Amino acid sequence: MTNTEIVTRKEIIRQAEKLATLIAQSAEVDFFKRAEQQIKKNDKVQQLIAEIKRLQKHAVHYEHYEKSKALEETEAKLEKLHEELDQIPVVQEFKQSQKDVNDLLQLVTNVISNTVTDKIIESTGGDVLKGETGGGPNLSCPLR
Template sequence: MAYSKEEIIAKAREVADMIAETEEVEFFKRAEAQINENQKVREKIASMKSLQKQAVNFQAYGKERALNLIESKIQKIEEEIDAVPIVQEFKQSQSDVNALLQMVSTAIANQVTNNIIVSTGGDLLRGETGSQVKNSTPGNC
């Protein structure tokens, strides 16, 4: 049975909905909400955005010394933000969600490859399709 692209996209959306209901995504959403509610972090982010705008201007006008000063201030604020426990948890949850997405992507790619190998009469252990197996058999010229 052949599937249409539309049917495959519909299944992909189902999988996406399933992923959105995982512990990893739920934790990510909670951590993000806590960061947005954290006044200290919000103020630091606002300061950093303001400094980043200044940095763009200094860079545009070739003001190297001022740019270096601003960049060091930005780095200090980034370190302060990163030191906040909820930010660390948020970054970890981001990493966990990305790892889950990568696992799903890898599982799909591997299954497609395996299905191609099997459907062409190939060798799963060697990772060769049927045409590769047939053409690699000695004496088959």
């Protein structure tokens, strides 16, 4: 592909789908899927999640009816349950795997953004190190 060839939005989407497929096949996503399966199989984790959901419904009810004492007690119970859940190794692994996948996605986003910016600067004869497009002061955009 030459530098002057215009690419359609459809082609960009097609390439993005290929990239998404690569990401879905990454070690980070594979670990995430395995960790998620372990979470689903762990009875203790599932019991805690069910109890958290039950108490969250109560909390919404208490908040709606302005039952501050009951809400406060329920929120304290929820906090303890969340702490207990967070101490379980499989939950820690799952949360780390979520973070790793998010980090990978953020990295890809940053690489795309930075590369597009650099290509714009380069194609206008600008200076990538300064982050300035080319054209000089006489050709700058008068939107200041």
